[in-house]
Amino acid sequence: MGTDRIGGTGGTGGTGGAGGTGGGTATAQAPPGRFEFAPVAGVLAREWALYRRSWRPTTFAAVAEPIIMLLAFGVGLGSLVGAIGGHDYIHFLGTGIVATSVLFTSMFPGLIDTYVRRVFQHTYDGMLAAPVDVRELVTAEAAWIAIKAGVYGCAPLLVAIGFGLPASPAMLLVPIIAFTTGFGFALTGIWMSASVPSIKTMDYIISGVITPLFLIAGTFFPIDTLPDWAQTVAKINPLYHCVELVRSTAFGLDPLADLGHFAALIAFIAVAWCLAVFQMRRKLID
Amino acid sequence: MLRNVVKRFGSLTAVDGLDLEVPAGIVLGLLGPNGAGKSTTMRMLTAQSRADSGEITILGYAMPRAAKRARALMGVVPQHDNLDEELTVGENLEVFTHLYRVPRSQRADAVERALRLAHLEDRRDTRADRLSGGMRRRLLIARGLVHRPRLVLLDEPTVGLDPQVRQELWGLITGLRDEGVTVLMSTHYIEEAERLSDEVALMAKGRVVARGVPGDLIAEHAGKTVEEFPAGPDGPAGMEDILRSGEIPTRRTGATLSVLRAEEIPDSLRDTLGRGDTRASNLEDVFVTLTGERVE
């Protein structure tokens, strides 16, 4: 509908144009204040330039960590646990670790990279002097992190497949699930990074927020072994919905439940986006 | 461009009813002591700071509503460096061709042009954190020019640069003006303002206290000549009082008392005063008289 309106003023120049736009000359451009994708692409161009020189260590960390975790717990603990819900423990865990890998590769950059860029490097100040607004900036930063999470999140699944987890076509949805979850957690990280009074406060977030999210999500053990209250908490945890979705792609889809999980992730993104934009605007525009 | 603009930070009023119009195609020097509100004004022009009241219009766009469109036509060189340290010179420029939406086919040319402007052609692949201070400044300025803006905001562009680099930048700024670009430049350096600006606006405590062509401002506030007297033990204070009663402005610099509009000293006072060293009035005299502060 936004596009229609631009077409209207530019083409017909009738009543709508006379009443609405005072700008006159600039009808070919988007109306002021509109969300645009060109600035998002611009911010992504910067990320790409940075990534080109840092992809090696980034990739190593993002891939090696979940694999080490998977091998240590999966093989070690797996020999004690045996099977959960009819699945090999390492398969159960491998699917769960996709989610924790997404959590770590999205929440930490959202939290720390955006803090450093905003406070120490003043990168965002430079960008906001160009035709970019805070919404576009936040969206682009989170989208970039989510893209990486979407790609790197597949690593543990591939390892689990290597350990005999049968590959299924539904697994092709995993990058999308990982991207969606990563987008939400990146935004959450950005929101928190703009809310903390100093970088030292991050420790509270890491221990008080990230660790519980990581543990109470059904990654290492099914949440139905938890007390009722903890199960309720787990269901509010977006990571739990990610875990469930990834397991569905591996162990069999349940369309209705899965749509519910996906809807929960979308709602999570919507809330986190508003919080992140609001808080970043407060910090960047005075 | 700015009309009755007020900006407060808590109880501090940084910009206090500022009126400023920058005619197209000129270099306007914004002079003012530390804390006068120059940077805050610049930030309001890009809508990175929101005015509490007043109106700001840039190139026909009302701020902050149409800020993005106005910013597309503006080049901004901030007071504090915010280059991407981990990126090379070329990459820093390229990223901003994206942000400024330079069409894909023109990006490479835009980067080349900016490299030439900054005299950094042979540093294209150097990481920004390996550049000298002067090179960083030049890159920062070139970055604000990659998209051929119509209006350029320079916030103390030559701070901390050696005289030679500063002169180069002066050439660059004059070049911009010759191309018809409008330049708003804040500075502490009187000489810089005097040399480069078609007009200067003197800011103090969040307001413009004087505005005009440098020569006119000097004539109006400091007259033709200044006489400097050593402020001896037998009372420069008395001397000041006498002059003040004759409505002749004075200022002190350490042990020197400078008398502005010296050409207007009545003969009746000559006997008491004697004659000091006479020199032509300059913009610094105006600055100091109007803002009550010293400058470099």
Ligand SMILES: Nc1ncnc2c1ncn2[C@@H]1O[C@H](COP(=O)(O)OP(=O)(O)OP(=O)(O)O)[C@@H](O)[C@H]1O
């Ligand atoms: N974000 C902010 N929060 C609170 N106060 C601020 C902020 N930015 C500026 N100020 C205050 O506003 C006043 C004007 O500052 P501004 O930076 O605009 O001055 P300036 O003329 O650029 O000075 P300088 O020559 O030192 O750069 C100062 O008193 C400063 O402390």
Ligand SMILES: [Mg+2]
């Ligand atoms: Mg300043």
